[in-house]
Structure formats: structure tokens, C-alpha cells
Amino acid sequence: MKKKTFTRCFLIILSTGVFFAAFFAVVPDCFRPSGTLRDIRQQQKLRVIMTNNANVYYSYRGEYMGFEYDLVRAFSEYLGAELEILTPEWDAMFPLLDAGEAHLIAAGLTVTPSREALANFSDGHLEVQQQVIVHKSNNTVQGLADLEGKTIHLSAGTSYAERISELQKDGRALQTILYINMPTEELIRKVADQEIEVTIADSNVALLNQRYYPDMRIAFPIEEPQNVVWAVRTGETELLEQVNTFFELIRENGVYSRIYERYYRDVSIFDYVDLKKFHKRLKTRLPKYKDIIRKEAKKYGFDWRMIVAVLYQESHFNPRARSHTGVRGLMQVTKATAHEMGIRNRLDPSQSIRAGVGYLAKLYARFADIKDANERLLFALASYNIGYGHVRDAQKICQRKGWNHRRWTAMEKALPLLRLKRYYKDTEYGYARGTEPVRYIKRILLYFDIIKQKSREKG
Template identity: 50%
Template sequence: MAENSFNNILKPLLNKVIVLLFISCNLLFVYINSSGFREMDKILNAGKITVITHNNSHCYYLYRDQAMGFEYELAKLFADYLGVDLKVNISEKWDSMIPALKDGAGSFVAANMTVTPKRQKEAAFSDSYMSTQQYVIVRRNNTGIKKAGDLAGKTIHVRKGTSYQERLEALKRDGIDIKIKLHDNIPTDELIQQVAEGIIEVTIADRNIALLNRRYYPQIELALAISNEKDLGWAVKPGETRLLNKINLFFNKIKANGKLTEIYNKYYADIDNFDYVDLRKYHIRLKTRLPEYSRFIKDAAGRYEFDWRLIAAQMYQESHFNPAAISYAKAHGLMQLSQSTAESLGVEDILAPEQNINAGVRHLRNLYDYFNKADGLDRLFIALAAYNVGQGHMLDARNLARKMNRDPDKWSSLEETLPLLRYRKYYKNAKYGYCRGKEPIKYVKQIMIYYDILKQMSLVFNTSPKLH
């Protein structure tokens, strides 16, 4: 009897507890989901999204008053994907980006950021859009670092708050006596420059950053990998599930349609292509030979609406800034003009620097205007290739692209078809016949490497926190 009475009291209480738990769980579910929608609602209502990033040659910088950078271009494309404007918030300190995110200074962080367990405690990360590996950076003549243990006793300079600091601290815990020198406001690019100049002995950098900087400072060496491949991701505030899902869908889309590869290649194409002797010679001749012709280059580039740095890069590829250069094909001067091209452009003295440069740039402009169905870099690359191999062979390559159902106005299509014109199967039906089709591809790549170096020498870094 007493047991039945106890059950009669307990059952209603249990039912009430179950109902309360059910209501609490539902409220929690609604809260979690609504908080995950807050940032996206704010973005769409405002018509803009703010990215927190860093001011360097990999994330965001100004070149001739134009915003550029690998991360910036991805972020801009993401804003377009959402149908909103992009605002940029520059974080001066590397380790202040995630705190700034949590404080509401932006909707996401896009900054070549490695996903680490420590960072995952502070923010939610997207799927990987790229991976990288950390390397020890030293001067070429420093051959004493072959394994991690060789770092013992070394002072290694890295930026505070980076994954490089985390990795070095892990090596210290493993028993390697490393001295870590942390820097608040010196970017990794500048630390690499200090290694090149002998100011410091060792720093750490991601592989893509190190290889790109090796163009600018050929005297550096990637001595040793000290990490496995690590994912890079964008960060959002914890719980912002809708925004995170949008980012992941965006990455899936640009991986599938090739846009991610296109932007990557714009900034990092051929970073493995490294000739120490050639690049050292180039850097020297930029100082010793280029100044003599810079006025003529700038005048002609301005007249025909090209960046003078591009023309200087092309000129170096053509003649190494040698006004008396004559090729095996009897091309002459700084811009390596053929006699027939020079005559058609009214050149009186083919070896006179000013005449040669002006005619060369005018010839490039004519080709650029001719291939006007292509856009942007595709058009530029096609014009440069035509300068090297001839307009006729480029027409053959374009016709072959059409037959292969490729877009003839895309440089990537012509990179496929130009080399095929070496083979009789293809050139027997080509109007202009056999073509050494690999040469214009190499020609364009080399010019863009030289051009990149010249652009890097005149970057404008804007370190103010102003929104752009």
C-alpha cells in the first residue's frame, strides 16, 4: 500500500522533470541554431562582409592603388558568391586576429592560417582549401642543419602567435634546446629577408611563402621540413554554423570549377621553378643595367598602356638588358626585333635602345589588340606568346584548341595545344606548320617570374586598421 502511494507521488514528479528537460533541450537547440544564423543574417542585412586579414604579400596588399593578395582575392570572390560587398580589416599583430574576430571586428579570418588544435579551441575552422608544410629557412651557405636536432643551440626568429611558434615550442618539449625569439610586428617575409641579408641566422616559414620569397632573395635555402602537411582554413566565431557552411560550399565550388587553381597560380605559379644563378644575375642586372634604359621603358610602356615592370621583365627575358644582343634567329637588340618587324614599324636603327624599345612595346600592343577576344591575363599571355613564337603559330594553336573542344581564348587551353604542334600528327594540318611549342610557354612563365620580382620590389603595404 505504501509502495503504491510512493509511486503515485513519484510518477507525476518524474513526468514534470521529463517535460522540463524536453523544453530545456528544445530551447537550447533553438538558441544554438539561432546563434549559428546570426552572423549570416547580419551580413545579408548589411549587404557587406568584413574579413580580418594581415597586410603582407600573401594575404592583402596594395599595388598601384589596387587591392591584391591570394587571401584577398579568395575573400572578394566569396563576397561576390554571397552577393555582398567586401570590407577589409587589417590586423597589425598576427595573434590579434582571432581575438578581433571574437570581438566582432569581422565575420571571418582569411590569412594563410594553419589549423591547429590550439586555434580550434578559439574559433571554428572551414574545410581545408590548401595545405602547407613548415620549413627551416637559412642562407645557402649554412649547411649545418640536416635534421631537427641540429637546431639545438640556435636562436630561431618567428612571429609571435604563429603556428611556427607552436611547432618550435613542441620541439622544445621534445628535448631540443631551441631559443625562440618572438617578434610582434615583423612579418615572416621580412624575417626571411633578414636571413638573406645575414642579420639573423634562422627563421621558419610555410613552404609556399618560402618558395615565393626565394625568388626575391635567391641566397636563402629551405633547409629542413619540421612539420607534416598542415591544412589552411578560414576561421569564424564558434557556433556560426550557417556562415561556416557557406564558406565550405564556396570552397567546394571553386575547387570544382577551377577558380581556386586559377587564383593560386596567379600568385604561386612555378614557385618550384628556381635557377639560383639566373635569379642572382637578374637581381644584379636590375641594379647595374636596367637604370640605363628605365626612362625609355617607362615612356614606351605609358604610350602603349602597359605596366613598365612587365616590359622590363620581357626585355630581360629577350636580351638580359644587352642592347647589342643578336639571337641565332637574327633578332636584334633589347627587345629582340626581327629585321622585318623592325622595318614594318619604321625603325631606322634596330640597335638604338630607344627605337628598339619603343618598337618592341608597340609590337606587343599590336598583338594584344589583335587577340582582343581573350580577357585579362589570358589575353596578355597570348600576346606575349605570339611575340615569342609568332602570330601565325598562335592562330594554329587556337584552331587546334577549337578542334579539341577547348576555349581558344584561354591560355590554359593553348598551354595544351602549343606543345602538340611539335608533332607531325598535328602540324601537318596547321597553316603555319611545325612549332617549337614548349618555348612560348616557358617564355611566358619566365617573364611572369621576373615581373613578380619587380612588382614585389615596389609593393605598397598599408598597415593602418582602416577598412578598405
């Protein structure tokens, strides 16, 4: 089958969500795999080795997620195979792959000289760079020379340990303590808690964990940019070709961008003071309101952690909060909304939460034309912030521009246009500060991500 034809088939199938097995059943000659690839097709099972962390693969409220996991899941659909995840210790990954216990490794790997002798690697799908991680208060580590005499804590067998070894061979007086199967996230936590002084992490891992551990500091890079890859057994060229073709295709049809945006959108946003306050107030202020939040969220089918994120963005858990526009209370309810939702005292925490969550549910119901629940919630939240009419106006701008008016990524471009007369003069509701709901939702998603991580840490 010619590549152009196969690409067209794949784009149609993936865009409509049809499982690939159905495609191969109808067009059996599209693809004739052999070796491991044939085994995957015959068994209809793809076994993948992954690590259990926020960047690769984890479970949240019974749903599996993670940047690499979403890519692997899409690849399994591409092959028409059921996905099976293995999460061995770090030092067992390559031996298990070599023994044929899994078909590939997708664990945030980069290529190193020692790994090249163990497996074959795909084309890169994400550029990263190794970064030195220290505590925020540590001003003594500003460059490579400052690491001499310091103890660098690393997990054995990682690309970080290999890079430090290279620097030692080049004459750098670097001291290390190596751990067996210690997750990089745990070492970052130890730095943030000042249990250790220095560790190393890839830039994507460091940026994501900066949200969870704001007392860490990304100091400087110690390696040139590298690519995250997948690994297959040595000699499995056909499977490797399909992995590379898959990466090419999902870049073409936008699937890769959507997955990337889900996990790394605005990952570089970092406000130390705000995040420190947020982490502190989750402990000191949230407990007083957690029960009522859980109750109201459950009533409408919302994730209570998302409601916590909204509540913090609205008032920082301050029941007497008041904005310059006159909205008040934990959920910053307007007088009109208070009347509509049947509450009398906007400063009463229970009433404010009840009114705010109930009103959000009403807005959510009004976007029934948006079938994706996550996208639909973002539209409801934007309406909570700027008003339902303005959101519908922005959707019409999307349609005129040829953008998907049911995708939040399109709305992020359209809403700010409501500030410009050439756009708002043709709308029903007129001018709006359209950049505000975009920033509003970015912050809510950031807080929600942190709360999810804390839930995962508690098991």
C-alpha cells in the first residue's frame, strides 16, 4: 500500500474515532506486517513498558492518563490492538524488552551511548534538555563549575547519571550518590524539602514538577537538547518503521498537538508567590469548605477538585472576598446570580458554593452541542467568568474564521478579539475583555493539575 493512501486512511479513521481493527477487517491488504508486528496484530495486544509518574503514565479517579500514555493509546488504536501496560522497576525495563515480555518502551527515554547497545530507537517526538535542580534559596549553584564539591543525587541507569559520568571523565570533580530505581520526581521533592542539595531532570519533568514543588529551582542545563524516543528490541525494523510513521501522521492530523496541549499547555507559567500561597491554603483554608464542595460537586457530576480550583481562582478561599465589580464571596457570585439561584447571603460560604456550583451547572447544560465533556466544561467556565453571551459571540467569530468553534484552543484565539472594534461591532453582546477568561482558565487548569497530583501522592 502506498504511503499517501495509508496516510489518508489513517487520518479518516483516527479523526472519526473508529477503532483500527475495523479498518483492517474491511481492507485486509492495506498492511502486511511480519515478525513482532505480525504477532501484535494476531494477538491484538500491544504490550508497552512505562514508568508510573506524572509525565508518562498514572491513574486518576480510575482513568489512566499521562503524556506518553495518551500517545501509546493512540498507537495501539493505530495498530488495532488492545493496550497492556507494564510498569517494572527502572533497571528491569530493557531486560524485559529484550526477553520479549513487551513490544516497546515508552517511558520518557532519551538515547544514550549505553542504551544504543540495548535496543533500537524511534525518531524523537519531544525535545528536552537536562537541567540542574536545586532549592530556590540556593544561590551558590549558578553554573557547571559550582557543582564541583557538591553531591548530586541521581537514580542509577538514567541518562542523567550517564551525563554526569561523562563530565567526570572530562575532569570535572563531581560527586554523586546513586539510588536504585528512585523516581526523578521523588528526588525533586527531596530537593524542594531540602533533604538533598542537587539533582538532575529533563526540562519537561522539571517544568511540570515546579508546579507541585514550588521551592525547587531550575538552575541551568548540563547537556545539549535531546529527543524523547520509544525503544524496540534490536532488529525490529518493521515495528520501528510503524512507530515513526505513526509519529509523522499524528503530527499531520493534529492529534499530537492536542495530546501535548493537554499536559504541557502553559507549563512554563510559574508564579512562585501564588503557588506557595495555593499549596499553603490547600492545607489551612480548604478543609473548612471541603465537605460542602464535595456535596455540591457530586450533585451536578463535577469533579470536586475542579470546583476547588475554580473556588481558589475566584476568591483564594476567602469567604469575604470582593472584586472591583461588586461580586462577592467564595464563588464571587453576582447579585443577579444570587437571586437566580435562591440565596440571600453571598458571604455565607455554604450559600456561595451552592449558588456558584449550581450556576456553573446551568451554564454547562447550555453547551449541550459540545459533546466532549472536558471541552464543554471549559466553555462553561469561560461563561462563568465573562458571560454566556460573549462566549457565544466568540464562537461565531471562530466560525467566520474557519476555526472549530467547539474547541477551546480556537476560543483562546477568538475571545481576545472581542477587545477589537472590528470584531465586536458585529457581535450581539459587544465589547469584552476577552483575554481575561483565557487567563482565568489557564490558572484554573494549573490549580486543578496540582490538586490531581496531590491526590495521586495520597494514593
